[in-house]
Amino acid sequence: xxxxxxxxxxxxxxxxxxxxxxxxxxxxxxxxxxxxxxxxxxxxxxxxxxxxxxxxxxxxxxxxxxxxxxxxxxxxxxxxxxxxxxxxxxxxxxxxxxxxxxxxxxxxxxxxxxxxxxxxxxxxxxxxxxxxxxxxxxxxxxxxxxxxxxxxxxxxxxxxxxxxxxxxxxxxxxxxxxxxxxxxxxxxxxxxxxxxxxxxxxxxxxxxxxxxxxxxxxxxxxxxxxxxxxxxxxxxxxxxxxxxxxxxxxx
Amino acid sequence: xxxxxxxxxxxxxxxxxxxxxxxxxxxxxxxxxxxxxxxxxxxxxxxxxxxxxxxxxxxxxxxxxxxxxxxxxxxxxxxxxxxxxxxxxxxxxxxxxxxxxxxxxxxxxxxxxxxxxxxxxxxxxxxxxxxxxxxxxxxxxxxxxxxxxxxxxxxxxxxxxxxxxxxxxxxxxxxxxxxxxxxxxxxxxxxxxxxxxxxxxxxxxxxxxxxxxxxxxxxxxxxxxxxxxxxxxxxxxxxxxxxxxxxxxxxxxxxxxxxxxxxxxxxxxxxxxx
Numbered sequence: 383x384x385x386x387x388x389x390x391x392x393x394x395x396x397x398x399x400x401x402x403x404x405x406x407x408x409x410x411x412x413x414x415x416x417x418x419x420x421x422x423x424x425x426x427x428x429x430x431x432x433x434x435x436x437x438x439x440x441x442x443x444x445x446x447x448x449x450x451x452x453x454x455x456x457x458x459x460x461x462x463x464x465x466x467x468x469x470x471x472x473x474x475x476x477x478x479x480x481x482x483x484x485x486x487x488x489x490x491x492x493x494x495x496x497x498x499x500x501x502x503x504x505x506x507x508x509x510x511x512x513x514x515x516x517x518x519x520x521x522x523x524x525x526x527x528x529x530x531x532x533x534x535x536x537x538x539x540x541x542x543x544x545x546x547x548x549x550x551x552x553x554x555x556x557x558x559x560x561x562x563x564x565x566x567x568x569x570x571x572x573x574x575x576x577x578x579x580x581x582x583x584x585x586x587x588x589x590x591x592x593x594x595x596x597x598x599x600x601x602x603x604x605x606x607x608x609x610x611x612x613x614x615x616x617x618x619x620x621x622x623x624x625x626x627x628x629x630x631x632x633x
Numbered sequence: 634x635x636x637x638x639x640x641x642x643x644x645x646x647x648x649x650x651x652x653x654x655x656x657x658x659x660x661x662x663x664x665x666x667x668x669x670x671x672x673x674x675x676x677x678x679x680x681x682x683x684x685x686x687x688x689x690x691x692x693x694x695x696x697x698x699x700x701x702x703x704x705x706x707x708x709x710x711x712x713x714x715x716x717x718x719x720x721x722x723x724x725x726x727x728x729x730x731x732x733x734x735x736x737x738x739x740x741x742x743x744x745x746x747x748x749x750x751x752x753x754x755x756x757x758x759x760x761x762x763x764x765x766x767x768x769x770x771x772x773x774x775x776x777x778x779x780x781x782x783x784x785x786x787x788x789x790x791x792x793x794x795x796x797x798x799x800x801x802x803x804x805x806x807x808x809x810x811x812x813x814x815x816x817x818x819x820x821x822x823x824x825x826x827x828x829x830x831x832x833x834x835x836x837x838x839x840x841x842x843x844x845x846x847x848x849x850x851x852x853x854x855x856x857x858x859x860x861x862x863x864x865x866x867x868x869x870x871x872x873x874x875x876x877x878x879x880x881x882x883x884x885x886x887x888x889x890x891x892x893x894x895x896x897x898x899x900x901x902x903x904x905x906x907x
Binding site for chain 2: 458459467469480487512
């Protein structure tokens, strides 16, 4: 199978600061790649590079013949602007179709049907006339996922999709993403700092931090030294938090 | 000035009709552009640009050049530079606007006081909607046609870029180009608007109708249509109040807009409380 997307030795520098250093990985059609790393590990730069928004200093990103990087459906991090933005769910979902037309000023009938289908797929048809700003965090993410699906059927790039969601909405969103991957065969690249959720359904893992980068299939990663170390850190943090809270309770 | 009885006399018509036509044209443009500017937190750009325009007009009248030939390019340049600066993060939004507007204003004041001009200059400060000639009105109409046509043709893309710049960039929409187009249209609208409403008041015509419409409408299209209707309605109402009671038109229009905003807030509050 030819990969949908193959990154070969991609390097991005800002001045003397090398943010991505000879990074290589591939994404197959229908793959589920989880990119895990702490803040400052180059995750957002990788996203920008994949979306063609920042130039590569070295290396290349090769895509399958039928696939261009404009075929990536992108779920950006929620920005502050959208919080009070007056837009109906329908308007937001439909705007995902804009990439299909270069100059056409209006949406076509096919665009409307596409938007309808994707709203149905994500179970948000009943929200169509609601204002985006009045939705819960989980609903908002579904709307943005529907918009991303309007842009593509091949690859979704999700940037910290569960940030700010409560545990129930988080697991629900992970379920939706898994379904899109398994049932609809859409390849997923999910960038996250949530270790547990990020690893749960992934088929491949790319781990980034300032010094190391590690690309492996998910099983190999789970048994690697890095995963053990991360788990240990995770437990230590959880443990410290517990102590912290119990102290607060006591006082 | 006239009272109700004199309102429809031929003498009054002579200045009321051009003022109404020009004013409605500018009210439409200001409301359309206001929606995207307010939602992207660029509300103050109108204020900044009008001050830059004031400086340019002062310099133009001292040098005895056609005011618009100087003001439009200068304000256009200022709009591009302000947007460019805030995008590159070198000088964040408000700071750049404050710097530009006070600088241009000071230059205008220095130049005009040195040359002993005060009459023309106060026109630019407070607007001269009752002294529009045929040429001014035609310019206003042309501006309105350009702005409305551009807004309609680019409506879906303006929505996408306003709602979510990162997503738009990712789908290949040239966000920068659209920002430039919006900046250019804003610049032209501002210059036209400040001749009518005055430097000090034009930015409220951009901001307030959108804020009112946002109180009542849930969708983007609703807000656009609402802002334009409220803007035109408030202009007409405020203008006639000013003519009948012999008040300053520009200021009356602004106060009407703000009153409608308060009314809209009240309605949305009552709706929310139900």
